[in-house]
Structures are given as structure tokens and as C-alpha cells.
Amino acid sequence: MNTVEHANLMELASVIRSKNASPFEVTFDIIFKNKSIYEVVKKNQILNKEILAELYNVSPDHILDVIYFDAANAVKFNMPRSAPHASFGETDMHSAQQHVPLQGLVLELES
Known part of the structure; x- marks a missing residue:
């Protein structure tokens, strides 16, 4: 029987950051503390376009890729x-603050 645990992304990752990818895109990096956590997230596709779109209040097609x-x-x-x-109107020149919503993301991890 699988059990589901809830964990804040901040507890699982050693790095959560955002930065410029180009003048028109921002890129986000999440580096997990260890391979076992990463493998659970990857196996279950926990971070996907739908979850990220909901977090950023955009449509899933607004998330260009998840790698x-x-x-x-x-x-x-x-x-x-x-x-x-x-x-004009741009508020985060280096896109360095766009990762903040990820810090509150709670993931459901099946073990």
C-alpha cells in the first residue's frame, strides 16, 4: 500500500531560483537535496505544466517546457x-524574484 506524504518544496530542494533566459523568457531551477527525492518527483511527474500553471495563475500552455x-x-x-x-512596466529586471511562489508549494510524495 502506498503512503502519501506532504512536503514543502523548500524542505526538499537545496536551490530554488529564477533568472533571465532571454529578454522575453524567465527560467526557473529547482535542485533537489538528493537523488532519492528527485527520483520520486520525476517518477510521478509531480512538477508538471498543470501544477506550475496553477501556481503562477497562467494557462498550462504558458509554461513552455518542464525539463x-x-x-x-x-x-x-x-x-x-x-x-x-x-x-516600460517591467518590474523584475533580472527575474530574480519570480521563484517566490515555488517556495510555498506543497508536494504530495507517494512512497
Whole structure:
């Protein structure tokens, strides 16, 4: 019988960050503390376009890709910036604060 545990992403990851991917996109990196946590997240596709879209209050097609990177125990995803880099109305020039919603994300982990 599988058991489900709930864990905050902040407890599972050693790095959660966002940064410029281009003048028009922001990229997010989540690097997990160890391979076993990463493998559970990857196996169950816990971080997917639907979950991330809901978290950022956008449609799933707004999440451009979700990449599982085994060599770093990491997940990367990209999405368009709300305004082009350094343009009028742009509020986070380096996209360094866009990861904040991820810090409150609670994941359901099946073991």
C-alpha cells in the first residue's frame, strides 16, 4: 500500500531560483537535496505544466517546457516574461524574484 506524504518544496530542494533566459523568457531551477527525492518527483511527474500553471495563475500552455535533468537532480522550466526585459512596466529586471511562489508549494510524495 502506498503512503502519501506532504512536503514543502523548500524542505526538499537545496536551490530554488529564477533568472533571465532571454529578454522575453524567465527560467526557473529547482535542485533537489538528493537523488532519492528527485527520483520520486520525476517518477510521478509531480512538477508538471498543470501544477506550475496553477501556481503562477497562467494557462498550462504558458509554461513552455518542464525539463528533468538527471545529472543535477534538477527540474527546470521556462515561461514568457510578463514584459520584455528592461521595457516600460517591467518590474523584475533580472527575474530574480519570480521563484517566490515555488517556495510555498506543497508536494504530495507517494512512497
